[in-house]
Amino acid sequence: MPFNLQRYPSNEQPQQILTPRSSVHWESVAVFNPCVANDNGIFHMLYRTYPAQTKGVKRKTIRPGFHLTYQKSYIGYAESKDGIHFDRRDDPFISPDKPFDMYGCEDPRITKIGDVFYITYTAIDSPLEDKTKYPNVRIALATTKDFVTITKHGIIGPPKTSKAGALFSEPVNGEKIGFIMTICSDSTNSHVAVRYYNSIDEVMHQSDESWKEFLDSSMETAVLKTYWWLLRGPELGAPPIKTDKGWLLIYSAESMSHVWTITAALTDLNEPHKLIARAPGFLLQPVTNYERNGLVPQVTFPSGAVIVKDQLYVYYGGADTVIGLATCKLNELLNYLEQFQGK
Secondary structure, eight states: OOOOOEESSOSSSOOOSBOOOTTSGGGSSEEEEEEEEEETTEEEEEEEEEOTTOBSOOOOOSSTTTTSBSOOOEEEEEEESSSSSOEEOSSOSBOSOSTTTTTOEEEEEEEEETTEEEEEEEEEOSOTTOTTSOOOEEEEEEEESSSSSOEEEEEOSOSSSEEEEEEOSSOBTTTBEEEEEEESOSSTTOEEEEEEESOHHHHHTOOTTTHHHHHHHHHHHOSBOOOTTOSBOOEEOSOOEEETTEEEEEEEOOBSSSOBOEEEEEEOSSOTTSEEEEOSSOSBOOOSHHHHSSSSSSBEEEEEEEEETTEEEEEEEETTTEEEEEEEEHHHHHHHHHTTTTO
């Protein structure tokens, strides 16, 4: 039987947990694609926003948001004690203020290693509506220890269109640092691959040339692969979650249409580039009004997930406009995925 996530507070009466604040300029149009870290009972949420100028139709491509003018994203911060009711700050946590991200800071992911929170996000370096120069869409890194002060470290992803990257929270593949990312994102060639490093310093200081060997084989060795006949391949959602049965990946499923759904997979604990099992379909698809109608319709995009006691909380963007929450029993999801091991 199909396995489905349950919307908060119920599928019968679903509701968003965060909506734009019209009085706050930098998030007055949209709040979406959140990531959450549950640290000692405090839920830290980072989420993407659109400012007041975002409006109109400029051009359309399959990449969500590309058809908006002044699409310059910020990243906000919110905090909660229950993972449901969040208090927000009035100032952005990450702003587009560096040459590599001055036209957008998008879709953050949080991984805590030691006492440091590593924040990966998509950085845009030029206007999306500029027809004379195609923007670089790449993965950047920032760090914080307290969600008050933050340090940007620049681009850490490959020298081609890529986003939706995250670090593994524990050593893998012989005590190495694992970095999982979406390469050729928003395209038929989109795939999710894992690269290993000896240290965080190595993660931060890879040259474009050093990526060549990895990229030459990334399609063949990808943990989540794509097919030539698809409109769009898979995209990493939440950072990997360690479980007794493998690393749990909550991600955006490949698709033959402009509908964005949520699904899941399990990968090997030591070698997470090796797939154990993946759900054959979606766990959540756009059904509610706030998922079907917004800046980009028909979107449920999962960029955050945490374990709360025996529950899995999945945080997602609805129609690139609001934030939703869906849950399930963690063991029930893992048992469901195991049915498809080796298939």
